[in-house]
Amino acid sequence: MNTIVIAIVLVSVIGILAGILLSYASKIFAVKEDQLFIDLRAELPGANCGGCGFAGCDDYAHALADKSLNTPCNKCAVGGPAVAEKLAGILGTNAGDTERKISFVACNGTNENAKKLYDYKGVTSCKAAKTLFGGVESCLYGCQGLGDCEKACKFDAIHVCDGVATVERDKCTACGACVAACPQHLISLKPESSLVIVQCSNKDMGKAAMAVCKTSCIGCRMCERTCQHDAVHVTDNLAVIDPEKCVNCGACAEKCPKHCILNLSLKAKKVEEKTA
Known part of the structure; x- marks a missing residue:
């Protein structure tokens, strides 16, 4: 019995001494943080998303x-x-x-608009599907709809709806995780003030583009002729809007015969009217 008590006391004493020594060492060898760093760190949100680079x-x-x-x-x-x-x-x-930025998916290849190339049964990953005949969609430029961007987002701001990735603008933090995750390079960060955006990435000629998606840009240049601010031009068979020149008038979106240019201000107005 005495042996057991002695052992317990000895271990306890060693533990106490070790604790005192560690406490003393932590103070002696402590690395003092710069107060400037402490103040700056206190203002950061702590998301650790890596969006800052x-x-x-x-x-x-x-x-x-x-x-x-x-x-x-x-x-x-x-x-x-x-x-x-x-x-x-x-x-x-x-x-x-x-200015706040928001992720935007340059594709409107919903299940209704875009044609499937085949019935994919493999790993639920856009990157994996892309290795098989270029992807599940007939449009080689379109959203694969398998949710790599959705899995990458830590803020529940992007989801695959009706076969195509859709961003919830109110939740998006522009961390860039979805941009990096998309193997089709369809997602980019746009200024919040950019409300007229081309919702297509197909660079094929008109006939070929129409064959794979109902709302694909056909490079007809109607938007280019309509714009009075020289803000939209067709490059490689695809309409491209210059955000520096665009005034968000929405004229190009209204005239686009394929409805591949999205006017977010008009869309928001329709939502407000429905909820009113």
């Missing part, structure tokens, strides 16, 4: 704190303009361009 919020805060790097304050997509302004205030600099 850094490994996480800590890494971004360290880069901001090192003034020799001149890291911009507006790289936190999740925090947006509000966080950029706070970071700039701490650093005493300008926040720069802080």
